Amino acid sequence: xxxxxxxxxxxxxxxxxxxxxxxxxxxxxxxxxxxxxxxxxxxxxxxxxxxxxxxxxxxxxxxxxxxxxxxxxxxxxxxxxxxxxxxxxxxxxxxxxxxxxxxxxxxxxxxxxxxxxxxxxxxxxxxxxxxxxxxxxxxxxxxxxxxxxxxxxxxxxx
Numbered sequence: 001x002x003x004x005x006x007x008x009x010x011x012x013x014x015x016x017x018x019x020x021x022x023x024x025x026x027x028x029x030x031x032x033x034x035x036x037x038x039x040x041x042x043x044x045x046x047x048x049x050x051x052x053x054x055x056x057x058x059x060x061x062x063x064x065x066x067x068x069x070x071x072x073x074x075x076x077x078x079x080x081x082x083x084x085x086x087x088x089x090x091x092x093x094x095x096x097x098x099x100x101x102x103x104x105x106x107x108x109x110x111x112x113x114x115x116x117x118x119x120x121x122x123x124x125x126x127x128x129x130x131x132x133x134x135x136x137x138x139x140x141x142x143x144x145x146x147x148x149x150x151x152x153x154x155x156x157x158x
Contacts, residue, residue, distance in 0.1 A: 002031070012037050017046035021074065022096055044070030047098045052077075055091055059084045074098070089145070104143050106131040112140040 007015075016024050016038050024047070028038035037043065048070060049055070056065050060083040065073065074093065081092035081103065088108035092101050106114075111131060113119040119136045133139070 002033070009037055010042075013040055013042045017043045020096065021047045021098055039069075039071055041070040044074050047074055048077075049093070049098070049100055055084060056082065059091065060087060085146075102145055104145065108143060110142040112136070112138070 012034075016027055019027070021044075024038045024043055028035045052073075053066060057063070065076065065082075068076065077091075077093040078095040079092075081090040081101075083089070084091045084102075085108070088105050090103040090105070092103075093099070094101055111120070113136055114131055119134055121132045121134055123130045123132050
């Protein structure tokens, strides 16, 4: 007997959401019934970070990103980093686990001797500017990342 005939879709959805994005994709291949459940917004909502709306809303990405199906949004955030913090950082999700990655831009860091042409040179690339180290006796780089921890309260479905 097929499990989708015994258990309600909500129960199967919860079970799948407790696995991983990779497992959800694998389960979607089992049958048509599993496919529709494993690809559902309810499952993929659980793989997105709790603060994904806040992150996207405070990025340079179009607000229409939030209207994508959750699986498509997850995929977009894995393969297309978004600019945040006034362009000083990039945000993306790690494909396998959904963990958050932040990449801090060189202009947002405090880099010793960065304005000294003998030690550093700035290179313009299509999407960014990169600080290229030429010669330095001592390397000191400092940076700060501000974030707000989001927790799931009692009765939370995440």
